[in-house]
Amino acid sequence: MSTAGPDPAAPPRRCPRGRTSLLIAAAALLGVAGGTAAGYGIQAERAPTPLAALSQPGLAYPAKPLPADRVPDPLPASQDRQAATGGDLRKLLLAEPKGWDTSDDPSLLDGWVGLGGYAVQFKDEGYMYEELISMDLRRVAGASWERGQREVHIRLVQFRSGTELGAVDHAESQLSYMDDSEAGAGNAGHAIKGAGIGRYYLYPVKNEPGYLPQYQARAVAQRGDVMMEINIFDTKSIAKTDIRTLAERQLGRL
Template structure:
């Protein structure tokens, strides 16, 4: 049974406590409906409005003119003579230094119509397999070659080893790899060589003479340099001493053509 309520002497009636739970729920529901309705109305109103244009971007004036410049005032494109890439992207054999007057073309198995395959180029290296794999991974593209003979025993070979463009600068890597061991008397010339004019790291070398019983003495000179994506590799062999001027001049002439 519910407990009895005390009588109010002034009112002469019984006072019951007010139930607050139901009223609070009604108010909360009304507030929720008001929020939902207000949001829906807001979206509807916004959808009917025209879009507000964004403010202009703050940026400097574009560098190119709105209209073409008058003839003679624009930057002229490089000529084929000035553009190194244009000179080496076509027939690379045409860039090879020409044979000297009186020189005879050398008949070599690995040289055909001015070109040398990768397998033919690595024949001059002690570690042929390693060089083949290294050059292939370095982006080897092609090798333009020329070779001639002067006198009885002097043979000169000029090779332009070109690499594909990529993250690894193949011509630079190959040239620097060769230069690194040239001061080794067993693998290279046994000296630091001399710098080639007009290059950053290009050098030419004279090897120590090799004497073997029953054979003529063997002399050798070599020049190594790079220009863009092309590595220059020149070798001269003879049974008589080779002057520095000969190898230096040949390297400079070839680099000028690149």
């Protein structure tokens, strides 16, 4: 018979750490779910609580219209740009000067220029066509005069956005390449008084064998939702004051 003593006591069983963590997490989740359900039940049994009153009661419209002597006067047309350009845009074009004739301009129809007729004057006609559509072009009014070999073409390009963004973007895109000698006038031009970003340019004369010299001047500006563009062509030199005066007068009508 063995005389050895009893076996040492076995260590207590321990749950694996991962299993213990899962049990605690499950209990916590059940507690949250139960608390949430109880909260919804209590809230559903309560009577509705009205929302607090607005802190800006002055925003409400009056129950009755203002008396006639208290109604503010509408803005005069000289200050209301929507009134100035919301009607017949052709009426804002400069009148044909005395001694000049209306030139034969195929892009004009009763003082209006179609989208295609306006886009065709640009080197990349297809791009400009799509660009003007994306910019929400509304309409283009135009006038063309001639006297001798000199021609003047005016375009008022209006956008529908109700803001100045379309007209500003179009004017800036035209001004952006004017200092390029191939695409534009090849110089920085001159600012138009009171026109913000507006400028006018004189192009270098173009001489080709067998043809008369070709001179050009251009003005680009923006006022409200209208972009203004003026071009002068001649076989003789164009004075700086000629294009500047036309630009300032047309801008004044806008």
